[in-house]
Amino acid sequence: MNLTLKVWRQKGPNDAGKLVEYSAQGVSPDMSFLEMLDVVNEGLIKKGEDAIAFDSDCREGICGMCSLVINGQPHGPELGTATCQLHMRTFSDGDTIVVEPFRARAFPPVKDLAVDRSAFDRIMQAGGYVSVNTGNAPEANANLISHHVAEKAMDAAACIGCGACVAACPNASAMLFVAAKVSQYALLPQGQPERTRRALKMREAMDDEGFGNCSNEYACEAACPKEIKVSNIARFNREHLKASVCSEE
Amino acid sequence: MILDSKVPDGPIEKKWDKHKFETKLVNPANKRKYDVLVVGTGLAGASAAASLAELGYNVKVFCIQDSPRRAHSIAAQGGINAAKNYPNDGDSVWRLFYDTVKGGDFRAREANVYRLAQVSASIIDQCVAQGVPFAREYGGTLSNRSFGGAQVSRTFYARGQTGQQLLLGAYSALMRQVGQGTVSMYPRREMLELVVENGAARGIVCRNLVTGEVESYAGHAVLLCTGGYGNVFYLSTNAASCNVSATWRAHKHGALFANPCYTQIHPTCIPVSGDHQSKLTLMSESLRNDGRVWVPKKKGDKRSPETIPEAERDYYLERKYPSFGNLVPRDVASRNAKSMIDEGKGVGETGLSVYLDFSEAIKRLGAEKIKEKYGNLFDMYHHITDEDPYKVPMRIYPAVHYAMGGLWVDYNLMTTIPGLFCLGEANFSDHGANRLGASALMQGLADGYFVIPYTLGGYLTSTKLPKTDASSPAFKDMEKAVAERTKKLLCVNGKRTPSDFHKELGKIMWDKCGMARNENELKEAISKIAALREQFWKDVKVTASNEEFNQTLERAGRVADYLEFGELLVRDALHRKESCGGHFREEYQTPDGEAKRDDANFSYAAAWEFKGVGQEPVLHKEPLTFENVHLAERNYA
Numbered sequence: 001m002n003l004t005l006k007v008w009r010q011k012g013p014n015d016a017g018k019l020v021e022y023s024a025q026g027v028s029p030d031m032s033f034l035e036m037l038d039v040v041n042e043g044l045i046k047k048g049e050d051a052i053a054f055d056s057d058c059r060e061g062i063c064g065m066c067s068l069v070i071n072g073q074p075h076g077p078e079l080g081t082a083t084c085q086l087h088m089r090t091f092s093d094g095d096t097i098v099v100e101p102f103r104a105r106a107f108p109p110v111k112d113l114a115v116d117r118s119a120f121d122r123i124m125q126a127g128g129y130v131s132v133n134t135g136n137a138p139e140a141n142a143n144l145i146s147h148h149v150a151e152k153a154m155d156a157a158a159c160i161g162c163g164a165c166v167a168a169c170p171n172a173s174a175m176l177f178v179a180a181k182v183s184q185y186a187l188l189p190q191g192q193p194e195r196t197r198r199a200l201k202m203r204e205a206m207d208d209e210g211f212g213n214c215s216n217e218y219a220c221e222a223a224c225p226k227e228i229k230v231s232n233i234a235r236f237n238r239e240h241l242k243a244s245v246c247s248e249e
Numbered sequence: 250m251i252l253d254s255k256v257p258d259g260p261i262e263k264k265w266d267k268h269k270f271e272t273k274l275v276n277p278a279n280k281r282k283y284d285v286l287v288v289g290t291g292l293a294g295a296s297a298a299a300s301l302a303e304l305g306y307n308v309k310v311f312c313i314q315d316s317p318r319r320a321h322s323i324a325a326q327g328g329i330n331a332a333k334n335y336p337n338d339g340d341s342v343w344r345l346f347y348d349t350v351k352g353g354d355f356r357a358r359e360a361n362v363y364r365l366a367q368v369s370a371s372i373i374d375q376c377v378a379q380g381v382p383f384a385r386e387y388g389g390t391l392s393n394r395s396f397g398g399a400q401v402s403r404t405f406y407a408r409g410q411t412g413q414q415l416l417l418g419a420y421s422a423l424m425r426q427v428g429q430g431t432v433s434m435y436p437r438r439e440m441l442e443l444v445v446e447n448g449a450a451r452g453i454v455c456r457n458l459v460t461g462e463v464e465s466y467a468g469h470a471v472l473l474c475t476g477g478y479g480n481v482f483y484l485s486t487n488a489a490s491c492n493v494s495a496t497w498r499a500h501k502h503g504a505l506f507a508n509p510c511y512t513q514i515h516p517t518c519i520p521v522s523g524d525h526q527s528k529l530t531l532m533s534e535s536l537r538n539d540g541r542v543w544v545p546k547k548k549g550d551k552r553s554p555e556t557i558p559e560a561e562r563d564y565y566l567e568r569k570y571p572s573f574g575n576l577v578p579r580d581v582a583s584r585n586a587k588s589m590i591d592e593g594k595g596v597g598e599t600g601l602s603v604y605l606d607f608s609e610a611i612k613r614l615g616a617e618k619i620k621e622k623y624g625n626l627f628d629m630y631h632h633i634t635d636e637d638p639y640k641v642p643m644r645i646y647p648a649v650h651y652a653m654g655g656l657w658v659d660y661n662l663m664t665t666i667p668g669l670f671c672l673g674e675a676n677f678s679d680h681g682a683n684r685l686g687a688s689a690l691m692q693g694l695a696d697g698y699f700v701i702p703y704t705l706g707g708y709l710t711s712t713k714l715p716k717t718d719a720s721s722p723a724f725k726d727m728e729k730a731v732a733e734r735t736k737k738l739l740c741v742n743g744k745r746t747p748s749d750f751h752k753e754l755g756k757i758m759w760d761k762c763g764m765a766r767n768e769n770e771l772k773e774a775i776s777k778i779a780a781l782r783e784q785f786w787k788d789v790k791v792t793a794s795n796e797e798f799n800q801t802l803e804r805a806g807r808v809a810d811y812l813e814f815g816e817l818l819v820r821d822a823l824h825r826k827e828s829c830g831g832h833f834r835e836e837y838q839t840p841d842g843e844a845k846r847d848d849a850n851f852s853y854a855a856a857w858e859f860k861g862v863g864q865e866p867v868l869h870k871e872p873l874t875f876e877n878v879h880l881a882e883r884n885y886a
């Protein structure tokens with residue numbers, strides 16, 4: 001396959017960026033999207049040009065390092081996959097593909113397609129944990145947790161923290177990310193002691209980072225590579241409301 | 250140099266307790282005065298950093314990725330072992346210890362392995378308390394499954410995302426400490442030098458990957474938790490940024506590197522599809538609980554699998570190893586796949602794969618149940634190959650997966666440089682010549698949660714460390730070394746990309762030092778690597794500048810280190826004239842093709858001392874004695 005790429009190039013956080021056209025020749029349908037970019041980069045380096053910067057690491061859809069908005073869609077056209085799992089067989093010979101970074105005020109640019117998502121870490125620091133020091137744990141089977149509750153918590157915990165939900169949302173809201181974490185702990189007995197505090201603190205941290213609010217677009221769910229459900233946002237809203245009204249803290 | 254493993258005396262069951270009691274403690278108020286540098290935020294690094302900060306130490310943490318949550322541990326799939334004996338199937342600390350020593354083909358240090366088994370149960374308690382959503386039975390208790398090399402079910406799991414959930418647990422503990430101000434987090438930093446002052450590790454020099462600035466950090470101890478070196482083979486199941494640089498630079502400062510030739514080749518990975526391939530994807534070992542491995546009995550049989558009748562299939566693992574069946578250890582499963590393929594019985598377009606078939610399990614349990622257990626793995630396979638494993642058998646092939654070798658450490662996890670500790674996959678300690686599935690996660694968390702919090706204090710209280718800071722000459726020298734090396738990489742301005750060199754190195758390693766090794770080819774590999782290394786410094790091309798986010802430059806630095814380290818790995822393989830675990834020398838095998846150890850001559854850990862690039866390293870031996878598990882030929886039949 002031969003393709004035309006229009007790729008966002010931006011030297012650094014304070015430089016202006018623009019779309020630059022490249023051609024990708026001899027692309028195999030078995031390549032992943034990132035392997036296709038690797039091939040383009042090899043060509044650029046050989047010509048003495050700066051390679052296109054983009055984040056990726058595990059290349060199997062679990063580390064959450066890769067990003068990219070491909071033809072307007074975070075992680076590209078396929079549902080339930082990260083960019084690194086998108087294969088070129090999804091495209092056709094002669095296609096033009098536009099590749100841009102995840103854009104949000106809370107994700108400042110680093111270079112080209114790489115952005116800074118450390119805002120997520122700071123939200124986690126505000127309350128995305130159970131306060132249990134090492135050595136302080138009771139016997140693991142002391143608390144029974146029913147199979148379906150554990151599975152539901154796992155559905156929420158599957159979030160890879162990539163930020164596609166933010167990139168997809170017209171308000172650049174991080175609600176799905178925060179809701180997934182709050183839900184995981186709200187569902188489990190281990191999360192109960194800090195349940196109200198967590199909902200309040202994480203919500204506050206999210207707002208402080210400059211993420212927008214949720215207006216029920218559901219774009220986050222559609223873009224999520226782990227197919228995290230918006231029902232988590234409903235649960236988070238309930239948790240937050242309850243906490244705001246009833247919190248003793 | 251005499252290698253002192255510092256293993257406490259006394260019966261093996263008492264060693265750790267005795268050692269903990271005898272180790273001096275740091276008083277709580279004094280802990281605040283100690284700065285500890287933790288490099289790496291995988292299971293080992295994140296758990297160590299969080300636990301040490303909880304104790305009161307001042308901790309600084311570094312990682313390459315943009316967030317500590319993205320360390321390669323996140324990708325672990327199948328599970329974590331622990332001797333809980335919940336299924337009541339005969340497990341015990343002793344059995345986990347025994348299985349691990351035997352699985353490692355009698356090339357691990359008994360005392361370390363015993364301690365690992367001992368603390369394993371507490372790991373599960375800790376992770377559950379953090380809110381890790383392990384799989385559960387309907388009654389609410391934790392579920393278990395089986396992994397290779399064990400006849401009991403002791404593996405805990407969270408779907409096929411166990412590493413992710415365990416790492417998020419450790420990461421959340423780490424984030425809590427960052428929030429409380431006890432940990433300072435430095436992401437997008439690559440450690441490029443170790444600073445040794447007055448014979449002790451006192452700091453590190455990093456490159457800020459966003460700005461290119463060279464930064465120094467001083468402390469009282471340095472913990473390397475930087476993962477494994479599998480990417481020296483270019484194609485492996487490891488993440489792209491996995492590297493040997495941190496441990497290699499420490500090695501160049503005097504830390505001995507042990508058993509580099511023990512690399513694990515995992516039997517069940519998705520086969521290579523073409524030249525463009527950037528990594529190989531693992532299909533978790535847990536699949537061998539329900540999947541059956543087979544090839545057609547006839548050579549070159551090109552029929553599609555469902556049309557090959559039962560009688561014409563060879564379920565070779567079940568046939569050769571009836572008591573372990575498909576769950577033989579990894580080295581055994583990989584070698585058998587290779588020999589089937591060498592015999593011409595491989596399947597798929599390239600003939601370079603064997604079947605892993607779920608049709609029988611789907612019939613027995615239903616597709617729904619299989620989906621619940623392995624859904625994400627099946628989806629992953631489907632995405633990559635465009636074949637639906639619910640309908641056709643998976644095709645799998647062995648791939649480089651894990652590094653049993655690493656920096657030599659004593660019982661306290663300290664390297665041969667005082668104050669430099671090494672945890673997790675980066676050290677050599679617990680798995681001998683072959684790691685059992687689901688034991689790496691256990692080891693990383695054991696090291697971080699339950700070993701280093703005790704042993705670090707022992708070092709700090711027993712050592713007088715003069716004041717130092719990042720402006721001292723030792724730091725300035727290393728900053729200069731880092732800057733010069735970067736400049737050198739940028740100045741070559743040749744014709745070949747760093748990846749191009751990496752690919753060629755990987756091919757040499759895989760062809761000459763992969764699943765089967767022999768003297769001639771290993772010797773050939775040494776000279777080829779040396780030549781490639783020379784060419785690298787004449788012909789590599791690194792574009793753009795240091796003062797920016799430059800992934801080509803990062804890559805070039807890592808490849809340069811692999812070009813030095815690869816040679817050590819091969820030299821180690823050449824010197825070990827026996828076969829054991831993941832190290833298979835064609836000259837040393839039993840009549841039926843199994844690994845043949847030479848306990849009289851090779852029952853030791855080989856710890857290498859650096860003598861200069863291209864110079865022959867010096868071998869130091871730590872003798873291994875087996876007082877509790879008797880040396881025997883490994884038999885899984």
Ligand SMILES: Cc1cc2nc3c(=O)[nH]c(=O)nc-3n(C[C@H](O)[C@H](O)[C@H](O)COP(=O)(O)OP(=O)(O)OC[C@H]3O[C@@H](n4cnc5c(N)ncnc54)[C@H](O)[C@@H]3O)c2cc1C
Nearest residue numbers: 289290291292293313322327328440476673674687689690
């Ligand atoms: C696909 C896959 C599946 C696996 N499944 C299982 C399983 O089911 N069960 C099991 O027990 N094991 C499994 N393993 C093995 C296990 O995941 C690893 O051995 C283990 O997670 C390693 O953890 P670690 O903390 O030692 O290192 P890692 O998780 O690799 O972390 C390394 C850290 O060091 C940092 N780092 C590295 N170099 C530098 C540097 N120079 N400067 C600064 N920072 C640096 C990185 O940024 C990272 O934070 C699997 C491995 C793979 C590849």
